[in-house]
Amino acid sequence: MTGMDAPAKDDPGLTGLGTEPASDxxxxxxxxxxALVVEGDLQxxxxxxxxxxxxxxxxxxxxxxxVAALGFGGLWVHEHRTVAGSALLRSRxxxxxxxxxxxxxxxxxxxxxxxxxxxYRAGEHAAILALLDEVRPTADPVARxxxxxxxxxxxxxxxxxASRRKLSVDLVAESFRTARHSDLLxxxxxxxxxxxxxxxxxxxxxxxxxxxLLAEQDHLAVGFVVSAIEVMLAIRAGRLDQAxxxxxxxxxxxxxxxxxxxxxxxxxQLLTIRWYQGRVEExxxxxxxxxxxxxxxxxxxxxxxxxxxxxxxxxxRRKAVGALATLCGRDLADLPRSSSWLVTMNGIVQAAHLLxxxxxxxxxxxxxxxxxxxxxxxxxxxxxxxxVQHALGVASLTTGDLDRAVEHFHAAVQQNLALAxxxxxxxxxxxxAQALARRARPDDTxxxxxxxxxxxxxxxxxxxAGRPGDPEEKPPETExxxxxxxxxxxxxxxxxxxxxxxxxGMFHLAVLIANPGQEIRAVDLVAGLTALDGAVGRSALSExxxxxxxxxxxxxxxxTGLRAEIADLESRDEHEDxxxxxxxxxxLVTQLAGAAGLGGxxxxxxxxxxxxxxxVGKAIRRALQRITDxxxxxxxxxxxxxxxxxxxxxxxx
Numbered sequence: 001m002t003g004m005d006a007p008a009k010d011d012p013g014l015t016g017l018g019t020e021p022a023s024d025x026x027x028x029x030x031x032x033x034x035a036l037v038v039e040g041d042l043q044x045x046x047x048x049x050x051x052x053x054x055x056x057x058x059x060x061x062x063x064x065x066x067v068a069a070l071g072f073g074g075l076w077v078h079e080h081r082t083v084a085g086s087a088l089l090r091s092r093x094x095x096x097x098x099x100x101x102x103x104x105x106x107x108x109x110x111x112x113x114x115x116x117x118x119x120y121r122a123g124e125h126a127a128i129l130a131l132l133d134e135v136r137p138t139a140d141p142v143a144r145x146x147x148x149x150x151x152x153x154x155x156x157x158x159x160x161x162a163s164r165r166k167l168s169v170d171l172v173a174e175s176f177r178t179a180r181h182s183d184l185l186x187x188x189x190x191x192x193x194x195x196x197x198x199x200x201x202x203x204x205x206x207x208x209x210x211x212x213l214l215a216e217q218d219h220l221a222v223g224f225v226v227s228a229i230e231v232m233l234a235i236r237a238g239r240l241d242q243a244x245x246x247x248x249x250x251x252x253x254x255x256x257x258x259x260x261x262x263x264x265x266x267x268x269q270l271l272t273i274r275w276y277q278g279r280v281e282e283x284x285x286x287x288x289x290x291x292x293x294x295x296x297x298x299x300x301x302x303x304x305x306x307x308x309x310x311x312x313x314x315x316x317r318r319k320a321v322g323a324l325a326t327l328c329g330r331d332l333a334d335l336p337r338s339s340s341w342l343v344t345m346n347g348i349v350q351a352a353h354l355l356x357x358x359x360x361x362x363x364x365x366x367x368x369x370x371x372x373x374x375x376x377x378x379x380x381x382x383x384x385x386x387x388v389q390h391a392l393g394v395a396s397l398t399t400g401d402l403d404r405a406v407e408h409f410h411a412a413v414q415q416n417l418a419l420a421x422x423x424x425x426x427x428x429x430x431x432x433a434q435a436l437a438r439r440a441r442p443d444d445t446x447x448x449x450x451x452x453x454x455x456x457x458x459x460x461x462x463x464x465a466g467r468p469g470d471p472e473e474k475p476p477e478t479e480x481x482x483x484x485x486x487x488x489x490x491x492x493x494x495x496x497x498x499x500x501x502x503x504x505g506m507f508h509l510a511v512l513i514a515n516p517g518q519e520i521r522a523v524d525l526v527a528g529l530t531a532l533d534g535a536v537g538r539s540a541l542s543e544x545x546x547x548x549x550x551x552x553x554x555x556x557x558x559x560t561g562l563r564a565e566i567a568d569l570e571s572r573d574e575h576e577d578x579x580x581x582x583x584x585x586x587x588l589v590t591q592l593a594g595a596a597g598l599g600g601x602x603x604x605x606x607x608x609x610x611x612x613x614x615x616v617g618k619a620i621r622r623a624l625q626r627i628t629d630x631x632x633x634x635x636x637x638x639x640x641x642x643x644x645x646x647x648x649x650x651x652x653x
Contacts (some may be wrong), residue, residue: 040221123336157337215499304348386424415425505623
């Protein structure tokens with residue numbers, strides 16, 4: 001993921017390149033654009049654009065060089081983290097720019113990418129915003145969309161909420177001019193991130209809209225960020241064990257997308273989980289490696305702050321003091337105001353408190369004070385440590401200003417409640433009790449006791465996998481809902497929902513979900529939805545057709561669709577997906593052959609139970625995987641509550 005990935009021998013976009021460079025080049029650029037823009041496959045896009053650039057350079061095709069250099073940069077700013085990868089990207093951008101007319105649209109897009117890369121690495125944004133003003137009047141909507149997205153990526157610090165929100169709104173509007181689904185996804189993703197960074201109570205509404213769009217047409221890069229936000233929400237909900245499971249699925253999705261942040265985000269999310277579990281010192285070895293990782297952005301210092309905290313908790317004062325001193329440098333104000341700045345400052349405050357560093361605490365308080373209304377979010381809302389008010393309270397406690405500490409912790413409890421961040425609520429209550437006990441006014445002892453009792457009640461609720469007063473995510477006994485929507489199925493759980501492609505397994509799941517707590521024979525599921533009316537409790541299975549006529553019609557309709565799907569996938573050289581569709585096709589043919597007797601009459605079977613058990617189990621497992629890919633939380637719920645075998649059932653409680 002350095003920007004110079006080794007060519008993949010089995011990449012269909014790189015096979016068949018022959019002796020006609022011009023024709024090959026256009027084909028390759030089209031395949032590269034589809035991978036990056038349509039599919040969100042950053043790694044495949046980089047590889048193909050790299051190959052295209054080399055061909056274009058050998059033939060002197062300046063336009064193709066420019067397109068390939070832009071695509072090689074990717075969707076995000078600073079995808080190329082290593083010195084070699086970053087230098088190669090800038091070299092190609094500059095070389096392509098030197099070959100174009102300065103007033104051309106391609107030249108403007110190259111300049112935007114160059115300025116965006118430079119600004120981001122320096123923790124600046126003035127140049128990219130100035131260039132954006134130059135891009136806005138142009139006639140090229142793609143140039144405007146790219147500039148808006150790259151500029152947004154450069155203003156993720158806490159100082160620029162208002163300008164950031166305007167950029168994301170403009171990008172959504174621009175997406176209807178580019179007619180590119182990816183631009184709409186990026187605009188909605190940035191809006192979602194903005195709302196979470198601002199602590200907006202409607203952030204999850206925008207996330208739900210984004211999920212629905214992804215369900216209609218997946219995009220690996222955007223889907224990876226959404227899955228990371230899901231991890232953050234699971235942590236805020238206090239489902240720490242579930243969140244840890246989700247981190248692995250999220251990291252795997254990031255690796256598939258080829259996102260350089262996949263490993264970094266995984267480690268950041270594990271850090272958040274261990275922090276609220278009181279086990280942060282366990283991560284010392286991992287954090288020691290993280291701070292020196294070339295995958296970290298140059299404006300990201302959260303790893304060093306976490307190392308200082310973990311070392312202080314573990315009693316390694318020397319390592320903690322050294323890490324904190326490195327962060328402070330000449331002045332804490334010199335740290336770049338990136339998307340990880342608030343999380344980094346929280347780590348600095350926590351480490352300074354553990355080390356009794358009054359001077360650092362006072363300076364951190366001064367710098368954090370303007371942002372007391374915000375949550376401490378990391379990167380694209382992939383980690384959250386609760387309200388900034390909590391960090392301000394800790395800093396005040398360290399400096400000995402107990403009145404101010406009590407005030408901030410009171411505010412932290414309220415803001416964390418508003419965020420539905422239950423582990424942070426509990427932690428803020430505990431610190432509020434500590435501040436009250438130290439202040440020791442006449443009423444403070446009783447108040448401290450009340451906060452500790454409330455904190456313990458919340459801790460008990462979290463241990464019991466529930467949490468008080470949460471209307472958004474219901475306890476585990478929530479029942480799923482499943483309904484046909486056109487050619488897809490909508491699966492819902494509480495206020496969550498996602499769309500999944502039709503399949504035989506979804507057909508079976510819909511029946512089980514509609515009959516919670518009832519055991520239904522696998523052979524009855526195979527017989528189709530109509531045959532299930534009154535099927536539960538029948539004893540004479542030999543009297544039932546293996547497939548009823550409704551099911552036969554449904555299977556036949558699916559076969560027709562599969563044949564067209566296989567032909568289309570093979571025409572686009574998507575052999576793996578075609579093979580999967582062919583396996584389903586062959587299975588359906590077998591089922592229909594087994595169901596039909598002489599003259600096409602439905603065959604009755606007394607020995608079909610075992611065959612039905614295997615077929616239904618396989619179909620349901622495939623459907624569950626599709627649901628998990630679309631929404632891991634709903635998928636996990638169904639994996640734990642749907643049971644298959646000779647008898648199948650759905651037990652939501």
